[in-house]
Amino acid sequence: MKFLTEYRNKEIALAFSKKIKRIAKNKWVIMEICGSQTHTILRDGIDLLLPENVILVHGPGCPVCVTPLEIIDYAHELSLRKDVILCSYGDMLRVPGTKGSLNDAKAKGGDVKMVYSPLDALEIAKNNPDKKIVFFAIGFETTTPMNAKAIEIAEKEKIENFYVLTSQVRVPPAIEAILNSPGCEIKGFLAPGHVCTVMGYEEYEPITEKYNVPIVVTGFEPLDMLEGIYLLIKALEEKNYTVINQYKRSVRREGNKEAKKTILKIFETGDMRWRGIGVIPDSGFVLKQRYKKFDARNLLADKIKSEENKLCIAAEILQGKKKPTDCSAYRRICTPENPLGAPMVSSEGACAAYYKYGK
Amino acid sequence: MCLGIPGKVIEVYERDGTKMGKVEFGKIKREVCLSFTPDAKPGDYVIVHVGFAISILNEKEAMEIFKTFKEISRIEDEISN
Protein backbone atom coordinates (compact mmCIF):
# COMPACT_ATOMS: atom_id res chain seq x y z
CA MET A 1 0.00 0.00 0.00
CA LYS A 2 1.26 3.44 -0.87
CA PHE A 3 2.80 5.39 2.04
CA LEU A 4 3.05 2.21 4.10
CA THR A 5 4.98 -0.73 2.62
CA GLU A 6 7.84 1.41 1.32
CA TYR A 7 8.67 2.37 4.91
CA ARG A 8 9.22 -1.26 5.85
CA ASN A 9 12.32 -2.08 3.76
CA LYS A 10 14.63 -4.48 5.58
CA GLU A 11 17.93 -3.49 3.92
CA ILE A 12 17.42 0.17 4.74
CA ALA A 13 16.49 -0.77 8.30
CA LEU A 14 19.78 -2.65 8.64
CA ALA A 15 21.68 0.29 7.17
CA PHE A 16 20.09 2.58 9.80
CA SER A 17 20.98 0.08 12.48
CA LYS A 18 24.66 0.14 11.46
CA LYS A 19 24.65 3.91 11.24
CA ILE A 20 23.17 4.31 14.70
CA LYS A 21 25.72 1.87 16.13
CA ARG A 22 28.52 3.85 14.52
CA ILE A 23 27.50 7.30 15.78
CA ALA A 24 26.31 6.39 19.32
CA LYS A 25 29.42 6.97 21.44
CA ASN A 26 27.75 7.50 24.83
CA LYS A 27 24.96 5.84 26.76
CA TRP A 28 21.61 7.38 25.89
CA VAL A 29 18.21 6.65 27.42
CA ILE A 30 15.49 7.86 25.07
CA MET A 31 11.71 7.68 25.29
CA GLU A 32 9.06 7.17 22.67
CA ILE A 33 5.92 8.84 24.00
CA CYS A 34 3.38 7.18 21.77
CA GLY A 35 1.89 3.74 22.37
CA SER A 36 1.50 3.04 18.65
CA GLN A 37 5.26 3.51 18.33
CA THR A 38 5.82 1.12 21.25
CA HIS A 39 3.91 -1.45 19.22
CA THR A 40 6.01 -0.80 16.09
CA ILE A 41 9.18 -1.22 18.18
CA LEU A 42 8.11 -4.59 19.54
CA ARG A 43 6.41 -5.85 16.39
CA ASP A 44 9.39 -5.11 14.15
CA GLY A 45 12.14 -5.70 16.69
CA ILE A 46 13.45 -2.12 16.45
CA ASP A 47 14.98 -2.46 19.93
CA LEU A 48 17.03 -5.42 18.68
CA LEU A 49 18.55 -3.26 15.94
CA LEU A 50 19.99 -0.78 18.45
CA PRO A 51 23.38 -0.94 20.18
CA GLU A 52 23.43 -1.71 23.91
CA ASN A 53 24.17 1.89 24.84
CA VAL A 54 20.95 3.16 23.24
CA ILE A 55 18.11 2.34 25.61
CA LEU A 56 14.50 2.83 24.61
CA VAL A 57 11.93 3.36 27.34
CA HIS A 58 8.21 3.46 26.70
CA GLY A 59 6.15 6.52 27.54
CA PRO A 60 2.62 7.40 28.63
CA GLY A 61 1.12 7.82 25.16
CA CYS A 62 -1.65 5.26 25.47
CA PRO A 63 -4.96 7.13 25.66
CA VAL A 64 -6.84 4.22 27.18
CA CYS A 65 -4.14 3.64 29.83
CA VAL A 66 -4.04 7.20 31.14
CA THR A 67 -7.81 7.64 31.42
CA PRO A 68 -8.43 7.79 35.20
CA LEU A 69 -10.20 4.89 36.86
CA GLU A 70 -12.79 7.27 38.40
CA ILE A 71 -13.92 8.29 34.92
CA ILE A 72 -14.21 4.67 33.80
CA ASP A 73 -16.27 3.94 36.93
CA TYR A 74 -18.35 6.99 36.15
CA ALA A 75 -19.01 5.76 32.61
CA HIS A 76 -19.93 2.35 34.03
CA GLU A 77 -22.45 3.93 36.41
CA LEU A 78 -23.93 6.16 33.71
CA SER A 79 -24.37 3.28 31.29
CA LEU A 80 -26.56 1.46 33.81
CA ARG A 81 -29.07 4.30 33.83
CA LYS A 82 -32.22 3.54 31.88
CA ASP A 83 -32.21 6.87 30.04
CA VAL A 84 -28.54 6.73 28.92
CA ILE A 85 -26.78 5.19 25.92
CA LEU A 86 -23.03 5.19 26.48
CA CYS A 87 -20.93 5.33 23.30
CA SER A 88 -17.26 4.45 23.46
CA TYR A 89 -14.27 3.42 21.38
CA GLY A 90 -13.85 -0.35 21.39
CA ASP A 91 -10.57 -0.35 23.32
CA MET A 92 -12.20 1.28 26.31
CA LEU A 93 -14.87 -1.40 26.71
CA ARG A 94 -12.58 -4.03 28.22
CA VAL A 95 -10.65 -1.87 30.69
CA PRO A 96 -11.39 -3.17 34.18
CA GLY A 97 -13.10 -0.67 36.46
CA THR A 98 -13.79 -0.95 40.19
CA LYS A 99 -17.10 -2.67 39.50
CA GLY A 100 -16.06 -4.24 36.21
CA SER A 101 -15.55 -3.05 32.66
CA LEU A 102 -18.05 -1.36 30.36
CA ASN A 103 -18.58 -4.76 28.75
CA ASP A 104 -19.57 -6.05 32.20
CA ALA A 105 -21.98 -3.12 32.50
CA LYS A 106 -23.48 -4.19 29.19
CA ALA A 107 -23.94 -7.73 30.52
CA LYS A 108 -25.76 -6.20 33.50
CA GLY A 109 -28.20 -4.54 31.11
CA GLY A 110 -26.40 -1.25 30.50
CA ASP A 111 -26.78 0.25 27.03
CA VAL A 112 -23.19 0.45 25.79
CA LYS A 113 -22.42 0.96 22.12
CA MET A 114 -19.06 0.75 20.41
CA VAL A 115 -18.39 3.58 17.96
CA TYR A 116 -15.50 4.50 15.66
CA SER A 117 -15.98 8.24 15.75
CA PRO A 118 -17.80 10.87 17.83
CA LEU A 119 -19.87 11.51 14.70
CA ASP A 120 -21.31 8.00 15.07
CA ALA A 121 -22.41 8.92 18.61
CA LEU A 122 -23.99 12.08 17.25
CA GLU A 123 -25.95 10.00 14.75
CA ILE A 124 -27.17 7.75 17.59
CA ALA A 125 -28.27 10.89 19.47
CA LYS A 126 -30.30 12.06 16.47
CA ASN A 127 -31.98 8.65 16.16
CA ASN A 128 -32.79 8.32 19.88
CA PRO A 129 -34.26 11.66 20.96
CA ASP A 130 -35.77 10.17 24.13
CA LYS A 131 -32.35 9.01 25.42
CA LYS A 132 -29.29 10.83 26.67
CA ILE A 133 -26.31 9.90 24.53
CA VAL A 134 -22.96 10.08 26.32
CA PHE A 135 -19.83 9.92 24.20
CA PHE A 136 -16.80 8.73 26.18
CA ALA A 137 -14.40 11.32 24.78
CA ILE A 138 -10.96 10.11 25.81
CA GLY A 139 -7.62 10.64 24.16
CA PHE A 140 -4.74 12.91 23.24
CA GLU A 141 -4.60 15.90 20.92
CA THR A 142 -5.22 13.53 17.99
CA THR A 143 -8.85 12.94 18.95
CA THR A 144 -9.70 16.19 20.75
CA PRO A 145 -10.53 18.14 17.57
CA MET A 146 -13.09 15.48 16.61
CA ASN A 147 -14.80 15.78 20.00
CA ALA A 148 -14.86 19.54 19.54
CA LYS A 149 -16.34 19.16 16.07
CA ALA A 150 -19.08 16.85 17.36
CA ILE A 151 -20.04 19.44 19.99
CA GLU A 152 -19.95 22.21 17.41
CA ILE A 153 -22.34 20.24 15.19
CA ALA A 154 -24.58 19.28 18.14
CA GLU A 155 -24.91 22.96 19.00
CA LYS A 156 -25.54 24.01 15.42
CA GLU A 157 -28.14 21.31 14.82
CA LYS A 158 -29.66 21.71 18.31
CA ILE A 159 -29.06 18.07 19.28
CA GLU A 160 -29.82 18.51 22.94
CA ASN A 161 -29.46 14.92 24.13
CA PHE A 162 -25.74 14.69 23.28
CA TYR A 163 -23.17 14.73 26.11
CA VAL A 164 -19.44 14.12 26.40
CA LEU A 165 -17.55 12.47 29.22
CA THR A 166 -14.08 13.85 28.58
CA SER A 167 -10.59 12.81 29.56
CA GLN A 168 -8.48 14.69 27.04
CA VAL A 169 -4.77 14.99 27.64
CA ARG A 170 -1.88 16.96 26.12
CA VAL A 171 1.61 15.63 25.48
CA PRO A 172 3.95 18.61 26.15
CA PRO A 173 3.07 19.01 29.88
CA ALA A 174 3.54 15.23 30.30
CA ILE A 175 7.06 15.46 28.84
CA GLU A 176 7.84 18.19 31.36
CA ALA A 177 6.40 16.13 34.22
CA ILE A 178 8.60 13.18 33.20
CA LEU A 179 11.68 15.41 32.97
CA ASN A 180 10.93 16.91 36.38
CA SER A 181 10.44 13.58 38.12
CA PRO A 182 13.31 12.69 40.49
CA GLY A 183 16.01 10.46 39.04
CA CYS A 184 14.85 10.93 35.44
CA GLU A 185 17.47 9.47 33.10
CA ILE A 186 15.78 10.30 29.82
CA LYS A 187 17.94 12.42 27.55
CA GLY A 188 15.79 12.72 24.45
CA PHE A 189 12.28 12.11 23.14
CA LEU A 190 10.58 10.82 20.03
CA ALA A 191 7.45 13.00 19.84
CA PRO A 192 4.30 11.41 18.42
CA GLY A 193 3.85 12.25 14.74
CA HIS A 194 0.08 12.44 14.74
CA VAL A 195 -0.25 14.58 17.86
CA CYS A 196 2.17 16.97 16.12
CA THR A 197 0.21 16.69 12.86
CA VAL A 198 -2.67 18.30 14.75
CA MET A 199 -0.84 20.64 17.13
CA GLY A 200 2.41 21.34 15.28
CA TYR A 201 5.65 21.43 17.28
CA GLU A 202 6.00 25.02 18.45
CA GLU A 203 4.98 23.91 21.95
CA TYR A 204 7.99 21.56 22.12
CA GLU A 205 10.59 24.20 21.32
CA PRO A 206 10.64 25.82 24.79
CA ILE A 207 11.03 22.35 26.35
CA THR A 208 14.16 21.58 24.34
CA GLU A 209 15.69 24.87 25.49
CA LYS A 210 14.65 24.66 29.13
CA TYR A 211 15.79 21.06 29.73
CA ASN A 212 18.54 20.64 27.10
CA VAL A 213 16.83 17.71 25.42
CA PRO A 214 16.42 17.10 21.70
CA ILE A 215 12.95 16.11 20.51
CA VAL A 216 12.39 14.39 17.17
CA VAL A 217 8.85 14.41 15.76
CA THR A 218 8.61 10.88 14.39
CA GLY A 219 6.32 8.77 12.20
CA PHE A 220 5.05 5.28 12.89
CA GLU A 221 6.55 2.94 10.33
CA PRO A 222 9.77 1.04 11.12
CA LEU A 223 11.95 3.22 8.87
CA ASP A 224 10.37 6.37 10.30
CA MET A 225 11.25 5.19 13.76
CA LEU A 226 14.79 4.17 12.88
CA GLU A 227 15.41 7.50 11.20
CA GLY A 228 13.87 9.25 14.21
CA ILE A 229 16.18 7.39 16.59
CA TYR A 230 19.17 8.08 14.34
CA LEU A 231 18.37 11.83 14.26
CA LEU A 232 17.85 11.86 18.04
CA ILE A 233 21.18 10.12 18.79
CA LYS A 234 22.97 12.40 16.33
CA ALA A 235 21.44 15.46 18.04
CA LEU A 236 22.46 14.12 21.46
CA GLU A 237 26.04 13.45 20.39
CA GLU A 238 26.24 16.91 18.83
CA LYS A 239 24.49 18.57 21.82
CA ASN A 240 21.92 19.99 19.42
CA TYR A 241 18.93 20.63 21.67
CA THR A 242 16.19 21.51 19.21
CA VAL A 243 13.03 20.06 17.70
CA ILE A 244 13.71 18.05 14.54
CA ASN A 245 10.89 16.98 12.24
CA GLN A 246 11.35 13.47 10.82
CA TYR A 247 7.67 13.11 9.82
CA LYS A 248 7.63 15.93 7.31
CA ARG A 249 5.14 14.28 4.98
CA SER A 250 2.43 14.88 7.59
CA VAL A 251 3.67 17.42 10.15
CA ARG A 252 4.01 21.15 9.67
CA ARG A 253 5.47 23.40 12.37
CA GLU A 254 2.15 25.18 12.93
CA GLY A 255 0.12 21.95 12.83
CA ASN A 256 -3.40 21.70 11.45
CA LYS A 257 -4.87 25.19 11.83
CA GLU A 258 -8.48 24.14 11.27
CA ALA A 259 -8.27 21.40 13.90
CA LYS A 260 -6.58 23.70 16.43
CA LYS A 261 -9.15 26.41 15.85
CA THR A 262 -11.97 23.96 16.49
CA ILE A 263 -10.36 22.67 19.70
CA LEU A 264 -9.89 26.17 21.08
CA LYS A 265 -13.44 27.17 20.24
CA ILE A 266 -14.91 24.47 22.51
CA PHE A 267 -12.14 23.65 25.01
CA GLU A 268 -9.52 25.41 27.09
CA THR A 269 -6.45 23.94 28.73
CA GLY A 270 -6.74 22.91 32.36
CA ASP A 271 -5.20 20.65 35.02
CA MET A 272 -5.80 16.98 34.33
CA ARG A 273 -5.41 13.71 36.17
CA TRP A 274 -3.49 10.96 34.37
CA ARG A 275 -4.12 7.46 35.57
CA GLY A 276 -1.13 6.24 37.56
CA ILE A 277 0.75 9.49 37.22
CA GLY A 278 -1.51 11.96 39.03
CA VAL A 279 -2.52 15.51 38.24
CA ILE A 280 -0.29 17.30 35.74
CA PRO A 281 -0.84 21.07 35.62
CA ASP A 282 -2.43 22.39 32.45
CA SER A 283 -2.16 18.99 30.78
CA GLY A 284 -5.72 18.60 29.56
CA PHE A 285 -8.48 20.11 27.48
CA VAL A 286 -11.68 20.87 29.39
CA LEU A 287 -15.00 22.29 28.21
CA LYS A 288 -15.27 26.06 28.17
CA GLN A 289 -17.95 27.50 30.45
CA ARG A 290 -20.19 28.23 27.48
CA TYR A 291 -20.24 24.53 26.50
CA LYS A 292 -20.67 23.03 29.98
CA LYS A 293 -24.20 21.97 29.11
CA PHE A 294 -22.60 19.14 27.09
CA ASP A 295 -20.72 17.84 30.14
CA ALA A 296 -21.87 14.33 31.10
CA ARG A 297 -20.50 14.90 34.61
CA ASN A 298 -23.63 16.92 35.28
CA LEU A 299 -25.73 13.80 34.85
CA LEU A 300 -24.63 11.96 38.00
CA ALA A 301 -24.59 13.48 41.42
CA ASP A 302 -23.34 10.49 43.43
CA LYS A 303 -19.75 10.14 44.49
CA ILE A 304 -18.07 7.02 43.17
CA LYS A 305 -15.47 5.11 45.14
CA SER A 306 -12.74 3.86 42.86
CA GLU A 307 -10.10 1.35 43.78
CA GLU A 308 -6.99 0.44 41.78
CA ASN A 309 -5.83 -3.14 41.51
CA LYS A 310 -2.97 -3.59 43.99
CA LEU A 311 -0.80 -5.81 41.77
CA CYS A 312 -0.83 -3.57 38.71
CA ILE A 313 2.28 -1.37 38.28
CA ALA A 314 0.89 0.56 35.31
CA ALA A 315 1.84 3.84 37.03
CA GLU A 316 5.56 3.06 36.73
CA ILE A 317 5.18 1.57 33.29
CA LEU A 318 3.47 4.70 31.97
CA GLN A 319 6.36 6.82 33.22
CA GLY A 320 8.99 4.60 31.64
CA LYS A 321 10.35 3.59 35.08
CA LYS A 322 9.54 -0.10 34.68
CA LYS A 323 8.85 -2.54 31.86
CA PRO A 324 5.84 -4.89 31.72
CA THR A 325 8.20 -7.82 32.36
CA ASP A 326 8.97 -6.27 35.78
CA CYS A 327 5.33 -6.77 36.85
CA SER A 328 4.69 -9.85 38.98
CA ALA A 329 1.26 -10.30 37.41
CA TYR A 330 2.48 -10.04 33.81
CA ARG A 331 1.56 -13.18 31.82
CA ARG A 332 0.94 -15.20 34.99
CA ILE A 333 -2.25 -13.49 36.13
CA CYS A 334 -2.64 -10.59 33.74
CA THR A 335 -3.27 -11.47 30.08
CA PRO A 336 -5.24 -9.84 27.26
CA GLU A 337 -8.09 -12.28 28.00
CA ASN A 338 -8.04 -11.40 31.67
CA PRO A 339 -6.45 -7.96 31.99
CA LEU A 340 -5.81 -6.44 35.41
CA GLY A 341 -4.84 -3.05 34.06
CA ALA A 342 -5.43 -0.80 31.05
CA PRO A 343 -1.96 -1.30 29.46
CA MET A 344 -2.85 -4.97 28.88
CA VAL A 345 -6.13 -4.06 27.17
CA SER A 346 -5.32 -1.27 24.82
CA SER A 347 -3.93 -1.76 21.34
CA GLU A 348 -1.50 0.98 22.38
CA GLY A 349 -0.64 -0.36 25.83
CA ALA A 350 2.93 -1.46 26.55
CA CYS A 351 1.86 -4.66 28.38
CA ALA A 352 -0.33 -5.73 25.44
CA ALA A 353 2.58 -5.06 23.05
CA TYR A 354 4.98 -7.17 25.13
CA TYR A 355 2.42 -9.95 25.37
CA LYS A 356 1.51 -9.94 21.69
CA TYR A 357 5.10 -9.97 20.46
CA GLY A 358 6.22 -12.58 22.91
CA LYS A 359 8.53 -10.77 25.33
CA MET B 1 -8.11 3.80 18.76
CA CYS B 2 -5.29 6.00 17.49
CA LEU B 3 -4.98 4.10 14.22
CA GLY B 4 -3.77 6.91 12.02
CA ILE B 5 -3.45 5.21 8.68
CA PRO B 6 -3.06 6.74 5.21
CA GLY B 7 -5.86 6.37 2.70
CA LYS B 8 -6.64 7.75 -0.75
CA VAL B 9 -9.45 10.26 -1.21
CA ILE B 10 -11.73 9.10 -4.01
CA GLU B 11 -14.70 11.44 -3.65
CA VAL B 12 -15.41 14.76 -1.95
CA TYR B 13 -18.86 16.16 -1.10
CA GLU B 14 -20.74 18.20 1.44
CA ARG B 15 -23.35 17.01 3.93
CA ASP B 16 -25.35 19.43 6.07
CA GLY B 17 -22.65 22.04 5.56
CA THR B 18 -19.79 19.73 6.58
CA LYS B 19 -17.08 18.66 4.13
CA MET B 20 -17.06 14.87 3.80
CA GLY B 21 -15.42 12.35 1.50
CA LYS B 22 -14.92 8.72 0.61
CA VAL B 23 -11.48 7.38 1.45
CA GLU B 24 -10.00 4.09 0.31
CA PHE B 25 -7.75 2.04 2.58
CA GLY B 26 -6.53 -0.83 0.45
CA LYS B 27 -9.75 -2.64 -0.41
CA ILE B 28 -11.89 -0.92 2.23
CA LYS B 29 -13.81 2.29 1.57
CA ARG B 30 -15.03 4.55 4.38
CA GLU B 31 -16.80 7.85 4.78
CA VAL B 32 -14.48 10.38 6.37
CA CYS B 33 -15.04 13.93 7.61
CA LEU B 34 -12.76 16.33 5.74
CA SER B 35 -13.53 19.50 7.67
CA PHE B 36 -9.96 19.68 9.05
CA THR B 37 -8.45 19.23 5.58
CA PRO B 38 -10.59 21.62 3.52
CA ASP B 39 -8.14 21.43 0.59
CA ALA B 40 -8.38 17.64 0.20
CA LYS B 41 -9.27 16.53 -3.32
CA PRO B 42 -9.65 13.17 -5.03
CA GLY B 43 -6.26 11.50 -5.47
CA ASP B 44 -4.78 13.00 -2.29
CA TYR B 45 -3.57 10.72 0.47
CA VAL B 46 -4.81 11.65 3.93
CA ILE B 47 -4.10 10.40 7.45
CA VAL B 48 -7.37 9.42 9.13
CA HIS B 49 -8.08 9.31 12.85
CA VAL B 50 -11.46 8.29 14.33
CA GLY B 51 -13.34 9.19 11.15
CA PHE B 52 -11.56 12.50 10.41
CA ALA B 53 -8.69 13.33 8.06
CA ILE B 54 -6.00 15.21 10.02
CA SER B 55 -3.51 15.87 7.23
CA ILE B 56 -2.96 15.64 3.52
CA LEU B 57 0.31 13.80 2.94
CA ASN B 58 2.90 15.86 1.19
CA GLU B 59 4.15 13.79 -1.77
CA LYS B 60 7.24 15.94 -2.30
CA GLU B 61 8.38 15.41 1.30
CA ALA B 62 7.54 11.74 0.99
CA MET B 63 9.87 11.46 -2.02
CA GLU B 64 12.63 13.40 -0.25
CA ILE B 65 12.79 10.86 2.55
CA PHE B 66 13.50 8.06 0.05
CA LYS B 67 16.51 9.97 -1.20
CA THR B 68 17.79 10.01 2.40
CA PHE B 69 17.05 6.31 2.77
CA LYS B 70 18.92 5.45 -0.44
CA GLU B 71 21.84 7.64 0.56
CA ILE B 72 22.10 5.96 3.95
CA SER B 73 22.03 2.51 2.37
CA ARG B 74 24.73 3.48 -0.11
CA ILE B 75 27.06 4.97 2.51
CA GLU B 76 26.66 2.00 4.85
CA ASP B 77 27.35 -0.40 1.94
CA GLU B 78 30.52 1.48 1.05
CA ILE B 79 31.74 1.46 4.63
CA SER B 80 31.17 -2.25 5.07
CA ASN B 81 32.79 -3.18 1.72
Ligand code: SF4
Ligand atom coordinates in the same frame (compact mmCIF):
# COMPACT_ATOMS: atom_id res chain seq x y z
S1 SF4 C 1 1.00 -6.69 33.23
FE1 SF4 C 1 -1.15 -6.27 33.85
S2 SF4 C 1 -1.04 -5.95 36.03
FE2 SF4 C 1 1.05 -5.77 35.28
S3 SF4 C 1 1.30 -3.59 34.86
FE3 SF4 C 1 0.62 -4.51 32.96
S4 SF4 C 1 -1.60 -4.24 33.01
FE4 SF4 C 1 -0.89 -3.92 35.13
